[in-house]
Amino acid sequence: MQKAVVINTGSELVEGRTLNSNAKYICEKLAERGFVVKKVLMLDDDLDLISSTVSQELLDNDLLIITGGLGPTEDDKTREAVAKALNRSLYVDQELANKILDRVKKYYSKIPENIVKQAEVIEGAKVIPNEVGTAPGQLIELPGKKIVILPGPPQELIPMFEKIVNDLKASEDxxxxxxxxxxxxxxxxxxxxxxxxxxxxxxxxxxxxxxxxxxxxxxxxxxxxxxxxxxxxxxxxxxxxxxxxxGDLKLEEVVVNLLKERGKKLAVAESCTGGLISSRIVSVPGASQVFLGSVVAYDNDVKIKVLGVSSDTLKKFGAVSQECAMEMALGIEKLTGADICVAVTGIAGPTGGTVDKPVGTVYIAVKYENNCQVIRLFYPHERNIFRMRISGHALFEVVKRLKGMI
Amino acid sequence: MQKAVVINTGSELVEGRTLNSNAKYICEKLAERGFVVKKVLMLDDDLDLISSTVSQELLDNDLLIITGGLGPTEDDKTREAVAKALNRSLYVDQELANKILDRVKKYYSKIPENIVKQAEVIEGAKVIPNEVGTAPGQLIELPGKKIVILPGPPQELIPMFEKIVNDLKASEDxxxxxxxxxxxxxxxxxxxxxxxxxxxxxxxxxxxxxxxxxxxxxxxxxxxxxxxxxxxxxxxxxxxxxxxxxGDLKLEEVVVNLLKERGKKLAVAESCTGGLISSRIVSVPGASQVFLGSVVAYDNDVKIKVLGVSSDTLKKFGAVSQECAMEMALGIEKLTGADICVAVTGIAGPTGGTVDKPVGTVYIAVKYENNCQVIRLFYPHERNIFRMRISGHALFEVVKRLKGMI
The missing domain is CATH 3.30.70.2860 (Alpha-Beta Plaits)
Known part of the structure; x- marks a missing residue:
């Protein structure tokens, strides 16, 4: 079992200005390669903190991935910190310095003085070229251990990591x-x-x-x-x-793929979900081949006028009822001619509940192959969690029918 | 200067399955309150690792925020780990256990045995109620120090943190x-x-x-x-x-509030956004007072049949055109009688673009007070980033009109 640790440096991380997408990306790649990551650290741009953390983590891990702090400015401390942790010196790689200067000259007439700081290399390190930006990465091999240093911007980090990742294989398959x-x-x-x-x-x-x-x-x-x-x-x-x-599946993708495979078209009538089911389907590229559209009938008048729900039904059973859900499904079918139609009506809250139908009550109707079924569910969650759950349920009802599970 | 550290636990974090949005959220809130965060740790669900990290970080920090690992399952270790670090015991809070059982009974007839694990409280801790999910948080006050434990799901964590954050004030005003x-x-x-x-x-x-x-x-x-x-x-x-x-505003909340203030009703016709505008509006509690509904006219036939767009317009100018956007806005107005109507039609990609109208082209029409205006925008972004941007634009067009900025 090979152990790895990820250290992401940068004040933007610990001050909450930037979402740490690098950690997720690197951890995923390491897990795929059989590394066990027990810890990820985000550190401020602080020389002593980075240096002492590197020393500490070297004791417990076979691989250290360190990102950020490789720029030319005052607060870029990573090279110096790692050198300090390893008790090694830094030298300016002249070839690298020339390359960086050539690159910068293309963009700016006035070259910032500190730019060659990025050509500083830790004694014994191998330089990892950066094709996208100026700051190169570094790879240091110690007996049984490796340290990889990469720049922070994901556009630079990802292609550099992809290039070296195959050499970072843990023993286990x-x-x-x-x-x-x-x-x-x-x-x-x-x-x-x-x-x-x-x-x-x-x-x-x-x-x-x-x-x-x-x-x-x-x-x-x-x-x-x-x-x-x-x-x-x-x-x-x-x-x-x-x-x-x-697989780690998204229901909207499963639905779009199944509809394509079966050559079927879908349409939706939404009340409490308010367009979320449609939006999830449209988030999938190529949805236009299988999704016709939807009516978000939030107001009762829209249910009547657009979807053709009878006002008697609304009066007798209410908008949140089996009968209304069914009429909504049949209504959207009539409007669009889709092969499979889903309708959802419920009470998302926080208000609007009754004793018989408390907040969280929902009806989902599905019309498919001459059959219209309605299920009643109860999810007394916060409004938007309720909407997420119910949109999932509605999509899963479609999946079950297209797969012949029902 | 008060020092804080954030510890996020969960194998989904260190295995790269989940983006750590909690860290960003918490760090931002702490920075706003004057706390200095030098380090954020993501840890695997490992009792000893969490416990030793908590002990270590207590030495250096005035405030520890620990998230995740409060569920009912085998790999939920946080309560136990913090208790161990503090050398305190855990007890089952019977009142809390009953509350959790009552909550779970609503959904499932068969109650899992392990569910009351969530009612375990660290000796001396104050319980932070969780209105959204089952796992409550805990607040432990030590001499000059505080430990806050919160559940991992952001929908639960955020409202709980909002409630206690005002009591977490660093010295500076x-x-x-x-x-x-x-x-x-x-x-x-x-x-x-x-x-x-x-x-x-x-x-x-x-x-x-x-x-x-x-x-x-x-x-x-x-x-x-x-x-x-x-x-x-x-x-x-x-x-x-x-x-x-x-303020850190959400456009959908601004729109719903302005509509309420002005006593106006909104309806939407969406093509490329696919229900996202509607879904954003419906995410706001009380939206039903001001939002009538929408038609997601993804297919051209739906544009014609439901919204009354003329087939000549579609033939002559195409679905992504000023003319179509305008007819969609007028169509949804006719269907719903709303005071302000927005229509969006564009090319989200990745395919479907032409030389004149490349992927990223979009038209937004707004009908308000006898005036129907159309704007053309160009955002050649990834499909779902495009949809987010355009939904924001459409909502901002509503804001500008309701505020009299246009």
């Missing part, structure tokens, strides 16, 4: 199986996983999302692939009706 | 002025700020978002409030036509 389930609480899946007693050699993690259900991830050495697949099959068997598919 | 601008690039605002030469005592930061424009934040000691306000006024004067308002 891993198999990773990811499954997506919808409509079952994470705690229930977790309990079932415990009951199924997976091999201790398989690392099982679960992650719940509001909009795309629960993800289950199995990681193990490739030598026990059979065991991993067997366990996955067992779990899927337990939650057959909730299994969306293999 | 600060004035913070935040301004929101829309439609001007961050770099242009940045350059103007430099030219206006703010006092060295004012810390000025800018932040660009796709959906809600650029935020400018001024932080200084309260003793120079006048200087801060003067500088804000100067900046607003430079970008009068782009000024949304004071």
């Amino acid at each position: 891993l198999i990773i199986v990811v499954m997506t389930f919808f409509g079952i609480p994470e705690s229930v899946i977790d309990e079932t996983i415990s009951q199924l007693e997976p091999s201790k050699e398989i690392k099982v993690t679960t992650q719940a999302t509001y909009d795309n259900g629960v993800k289950v991830r199995l990681i193990a050495n490739k030598s026990i692939s059979c065991k991993v697949n067997e366990f996955a099959e067992k779990l899927i068997k337990k939650f057959k009706e909730a299994f969306v598919g293999f | 600060l004035i913070i002025v935040v301004m929101t601008f829309f439609g001007i690039p961050e770099s242009v605002i940045d350059e103007t700020i430099s030219q206006l030469e703010p006092s060295k005592e004012i810390k000025v930061t800018t932040q660009a978002t796709y959906d809600n424009g650029v935020k400018v934040r001024l932080i200084a000691n309260k003793s120079i409030s006048c200087k801060v306000n003067e500088f804000a006024e100067k900046l607003i004067k430079k970008f009068k036509e782009a000024f949304v308002g004071f």
